Amino acid sequence: MREIWRSARRHAARRKSRTALTVAGVAVGTMMVALVSMVSAGGRAAVNGELQRMGLTGMSLSAVSAEADLSDGELELVRGIEGVTRAMPLIMAGGKGELGPYEFTAYIGGIDGGAEQVISLEAAHGRLLTAGDVETGAAVCVVDEAVAKAAFGRSNGVGKTLWLTVGNVTRPLTVVGVAKAGSSLLQGVTDTLSGLVYLPYTSLWDMGVSHSFSQIAVTAADLPAAKERVLKALERYSGIKGGFALQDLAARREQLGELLDLVTGILTALSAVSLLVAGIGMLTSMLTALQERVREIGIKQALGAGRARILAEFLAEAVMLSLTGAGIGVTVGALAGGIGLGLAGAPVPLPLGRLAALVGAAGLLGAVCGWYPAHKAASLPPAQALRSEIG
Numbered sequence: 001m002r003e004i005w006r007s008a009r010r011h012a013a014r015r016k017s018r019t020a021l022t023v024a025g026v027a028v029g030t031m032m033v034a035l036v037s038m039v040s041a042g043g044r045a046a047v048n049g050e051l052q053r054m055g056l057t058g059m060s061l062s063a064v065s066a067e068a069d070l071s072d073g074e075l076e077l078v079r080g081i082e083g084v085t086r087a088m089p090l091i092m093a094g095g096k097g098e099l100g101p102y103e104f105t106a107y108i109g110g111i112d113g114g115a116e117q118v119i120s121l122e123a124a125h126g127r128l129l130t131a132g133d134v135e136t137g138a139a140v141c142v143v144d145e146a147v148a149k150a151a152f153g154r155s156n157g158v159g160k161t162l163w164l165t166v167g168n169v170t171r172p173l174t175v176v177g178v179a180k181a182g183s184s185l186l187q188g189v190t191d192t193l194s195g196l197v198y199l200p201y202t203s204l205w206d207m208g209v210s211h212s213f214s215q216i217a218v219t220a221a222d223l224p225a226a227k228e229r230v231l232k233a234l235e236r237y238s239g240i241k242g243g244f245a246l247q248d249l250a251a252r253r254e255q256l257g258e259l260l261d262l263v264t265g266i267l268t269a270l271s272a273v274s275l276l277v278a279g280i281g282m283l284t285s286m287l288t289a290l291q292e293r294v295r296e297i298g299i300k301q302a303l304g305a306g307r308a309r310i311l312a313e314f315l316a317e318a319v320m321l322s323l324t325g326a327g328i329g330v331t332v333g334a335l336a337g338g339i340g341l342g343l344a345g346a347p348v349p350l351p352l353g354r355l356a357a358l359v360g361a362a363g364l365l366g367a368v369c370g371w372y373p374a375h376k377a378a379s380l381p382p383a384q385a386l387r388s389e390i391g
Contacts, residue, residue: 004309004312004313004316005316005320009320012317012321018285018288018289019285019321021281021285022278022281022285023321023324023325023328025277025278025281025325026278026279026282026321026324026325026326026329026362026366027325027326027328027329027332028274028278028329029271029274029275029277029325029329029362030275030325030326030328030329030333030358030359030362031328031329031330031332031333032272032329032333033268033271033272033275033333033358034329034330034332034333034334034337034355034358035271035336035337036264036267036268036271037264037268037333037337037351037354037355037358038334038337038341038349038350038351039337039340039341040260040263040264040267040268041351041354042337042346042347042348042349043260044257044260044261044264045346045347045349046346058086058217058218058219058220058223059217059218059219059220059223059226059227059230059246059247059248060215060217060218060246060247061215061216061217061230061244061245061246062214062216062244062245063212063243063244064242064243064244065240065242067238067240067243068240068244070089070212070214070215070216070244071212071213072211073237074213074216074234074237074238075089075213075216077233077234077237078216078218078230078233078234081226081229081230081233082229083220083221083222083225083226083229084218084219084220084226084229084230085219085221086114086218086219087217087218087219088111088114088115088216088217089110089111089112089201089213089215090110090111090201090213090214090215090217091110091111091201091204091209091210091213091214092107092108092109092214092215093108093110093166093209094106094107094108094166095108095164095165095166095167096164096165097147097162097163097164097165097195097197098162098164098165099143099147099148099151099157099160099161099162099163099175100152100157100160101151102147102150102151104147104150104195105195106164106195106196106197107195107196107197108164108166108197108198108199108204109196109198109199110198110199110201110203110204110205110209111129111198111199112129112131112201113129113130113131113132113133113134114130115128115129115198121142121179121198122179122180123142123177123178123180124145124155124156124178124179124180125148125155125156125157125158125177125178126142126156126158126175126176127176127177128142128177128179128198129142129176129177129198129199129200133200133203134200134201135202136202137200137202137203137205137206138200138203139171139173139174139203140173140174140175140199140203141162141164141173141174141175141176141197141198141199141203142175142176142177142178142179142197142198142199143157143162143175143177143178143179143196143197143198144178144179144195144196144197145178145179145180146196147195147196147197148175148178150195156178157175157178158175158177158178159174159175160174160175161173161174161175162174162175162197164197164199164207166204166207166208166209167207167208167209168208169207169208171203171206171207173199173203179196179198201213218246223248224248227246227248230244231244231246275361275362275365276365278325278365279365279366279368279369280369282318282321282322282366282369283369283370283372285321286314286317286318286369286370286373286374287372287373287376289314289317290314290373290376290377307379310377311374311375311377314370314374314377315367315370315371315374317370318366318367318369318370318373318374319363319366319367319370320366322362322365322366322369323359323362323363323366325362326358326359326362326363327359329362330355330358330359334350334355338350
């Protein structure tokens with residue numbers, strides 16, 4: 001076997017230009033597929049991380065009919081249902097904020113104490129809201145890191161006063177904490193569209209906002225079972241059938257993941273066309289090599305080389321060229337993808353399984369494309385090989 005591979009290397013070295021072009025074709029094909037694999041893996045990791053940061057791991061309860069309402073009664077009912085681990089009210093409102101010299105359009109979230117256990121808030125400076133803040137309707141708030149940086153040129157704005165206007169009511173709030181930005185994607189949105197401000201939902205009530213909750217975020221160990229219990233309990237409590245809806249955010253995340261996989265599959269298939277073209281180039285190169293080596297094959301057969309040996313030499317050369325090109329292409333594609341993801345601020349995963357499978361597929365492609373020339377060479381009668389070329 002070692003002699004067969006040595007012979008394959010020797011024959012490839014004789015045809016330097018043709019060998020280089022064949023290897024380059026395979027390298028370009030595998031590089032494109034490897035690049036798509038890296039970018040798709042990094043993109044999925046970034047999206048999953050973003051959804052995790054946004055708290056899309058549980059369920060979102062909302063009222064879907066005019067008669068239905070979410071208030072303190074519904075909140076306490078949901079919190080007492082078996083299987084529910086957390087239930088956090090959320091009031092969403094819009095307004096205007098003024099922090100130091102910075103004036104901005106505010107996207108306001110009225111939340112409960114301990115909200116970080118439901119929506120994955122994390123303090124960069126100071127603290128987050130507590131149950132005591134909610135009970136007293138404290139004039140405190142937590143701002144997003146982007147707001148603090150825009151106002152003061154640094155992320156720490158703890159102790160400053162934020163003037164928040166909702167409707168016709170303006171109220172001073174003390175900044176007790178700065179929340180870490182969720183990701184570069186979310187940061188870009190908040191920089192250009194709005195500033196995120198979190199305050200106790202009771203403080204929003206004091207500013208004239210409706211006492212109804214926009215949503216109630218629910219987490220549970222068994223989401224499907226808890227979903228059924230919550231909806232049935234709310235129907236009994238309110239007497240309204242079909243007035244409430246629970247959106248399974250974890251399921252939506254899985255659906256989004258499936259969509260990303262589909263897009264990745266399509267892009268991979270499109271990029272694999274270049275690999276197929278490289279295979280055709282491999283077939284052409286090996287057929288040309290066969291034409292040049294007819295007499296050599298005849299001499300080997302005359303010296304006792306059997307069909308299996310001739311077949312193995314041609315296949316080994318085709319597979320060797322494919323694997324060499326695949327190794328170069330995968331390395332370049334992975335490096336390019338990693339650099340691009342790093343510059344974009346996205347995670348840089350290394351899908352070793354996919355890359356290894358790609359190298360194996362390239363080797364298999366080389367064997368398939370090299371089979372016909374190898375079979376033709378092995379089937380050549382010795383006498384014909386010694387006196388003529390293949391037509």
